[in-house]
Amino acid sequence: MQRVLRPRHEHDAMIDLASNDYLGLSRHPEVIDGAIEAVRAWGAGSTGSRLVTGDTDAHQQLEQELAAFTGAATGLVFATGYAANLGAVTALSDRDTLVVSDRTNHASLVDACRLSRARTEIVAHRDLDAMRDALEERDEERALLVTDSVFSADGDLAPLRAMHAICRATDAVLIADEAHGVGVRGDGGRGLLQECGLAGEPDVIITLTLSKALGSQGGMVLADEKVRDHLINTARSFIFDTGLAPASVGAARAALRVLRREPERATAVLDHARALAAAADVTEIPESAVVSVVLGDAATAVAAAERCAALGVRVGCFRPPSVPAGTSRLRLTARADLTTHEIDTVVEVLRAVLGENR
Template sequence: MTASAALAWLDLAADTRRRAGLHRDLIPRTPSAPIVDLASNDYLGLVRHPEVLAGATASLRRWGGGATGSRLVTGTTAEHELLEREFAEFVGADTGLVFSSGYAANLGAVTAIAGRDALVVSDAGCHASLVDACRLSRSRIHVAPHNDVDAVATALATRTESRALVLTDSVFSAEGDLAPLVSLHQVCREHGAMLLVDEAHGVGVRGAGGRGLVHEVGLAGEPDVIVTATLSKSLASQGGIVLADARVREHLIDTARTFIFDTGLAPAAVGAARGALKVLRAEPERAGVVLDRARHLAATTSAATPESAVVSVILGDPHVAVGAARECRERGLHVGCFRPPSVPAGTSRLRLTARADLTAEDLELIDRVLTDVLLGARS
């Protein structure tokens, strides 16, 4: 036997993925690439905004390059706590708790709130971070069909566990559709369950001035609703946050492993997020512009009328989707390409994300390229 024999299975696995059209490559981008971006989650177009850069730079100079430790040791700065208060106030929550990523926020919140004596009911369309949180929670897991409130109610009504937690995205990342939050909350209230809503794709796009779908439907500040969000999409930075009742925040500080054992969010990311939040408060119209741009993309691609920044163009075969994305890129347009396991088999797609800063010239190129490429891909 040779040392490489232990890795032989990797070659077989890689070959299987290539034949199925599921191989992925990292494609570095350059700071000034002459390409129109419909793939990123920079919905508000703030990643290079002067306020964001100034916030990041000021924090970097004041606190240095890293947080230097976990939040419970040396990783909490005054700026972390300012961001928590400002974000909570913006979305109408009681308190906030910043994590190093949105993924970590979901893992920490679910595993700390659930546990062996709890039932977790998760929507089938939930983000991978919530799926992984379920697996780590040691709870009994029930996966409900997508947006099926009756299935959630049945699972809650027949449970034997003393506690229950219902999980959903507010805006689902692949389809871009919305969760029926009011109905879900009513069912949770009737059965003594908590509702956790991942607002990663809702904040900055839905609600008054981008305050999110939870705020839009009147559930902001409800003590039995936990909101998680990321700082890496509309807020053009990095990190995650849990927004909840003060008792939940205290519990997470004491028990959430991704908070206790992870290094705190880098100060520059905190400053950048605060800068983006400042812009969003000053320019609330940006959220509406994102939805306008999304409707334009949907009309160009004959997709369903969007309810968020996400426009999903299903092509079916992963090879076709990859080829269409490659042709778009060669013609100056970067689009997302979602294949299994990100989406179910047979639904590989181009995932287009609208941005508030798309210009008239950008839209002309988008219309021209997508019309030509999709004509070929659908034929």
């Protein structure tokens, strides 16, 4: 079944349960103003790689502010979250490194493993025994254990405390992608690693994107100064990529200010996710903004998504190769700014559509 582009229109009236704008900040007036002010100060583009002309005071301020918010020592801004994952994994591995990766990790981590020169061991989803065995039995001197903190298709959580304990016992480094964790999990949205007490640990590296809960665009690696310096000098997706545009930097900084001031937004996301799960008869209590409604074959999932759209609700539709065959699904994403009226409408639509497909 062919994928097609479906452009949004400027005055789109559909209720959005498909985007990753978890905190509803992409259209927040302060966030828009932050982007505009940055453009006026620095121009429309960053003009070059960050090592040439693409670095600004605003880039470095964003790094400091987001590191302080999440509990990390420092950070490094990349042009995208995808580039951040590529840069972190490839720059911190070589032919004498084992990389252990969860089977359901995001494509950016999968591609990072493929591009690294390291031997990669793929383990079953959240299989702690397999992770431990791979790390204990390795011949390589160095090892990385890479994972999403919140998995994008199912919305479930990585067992980060147990994974970190395994890393400590086997002299490995944990790299966790907080793309779906920051803004939703942790104290006021500070992320799952902060919630687990692991942010700032010397053997923990955080990657994330600015394009989800923070409503902007770009990526970040959060670690200590030594790792930051190493990435600046060795991460190809940092060295050779044009720096993040000033508008995105300004928008992300403004979004972070709003989140600091309004930490209840993170709580609202999980509250709304529970309402969506109840409407879709999903028995598991959501642990993130993502509510996964497995329908089986791809045609059924696509038809259900199209029916929701016809009734005014946009939902995500995941099918192979994004998910395994036979597990095609609707992927519903909760937003902090959903109104009571919108939630009531969504409940009616989901019950009508899913009743037709079950």
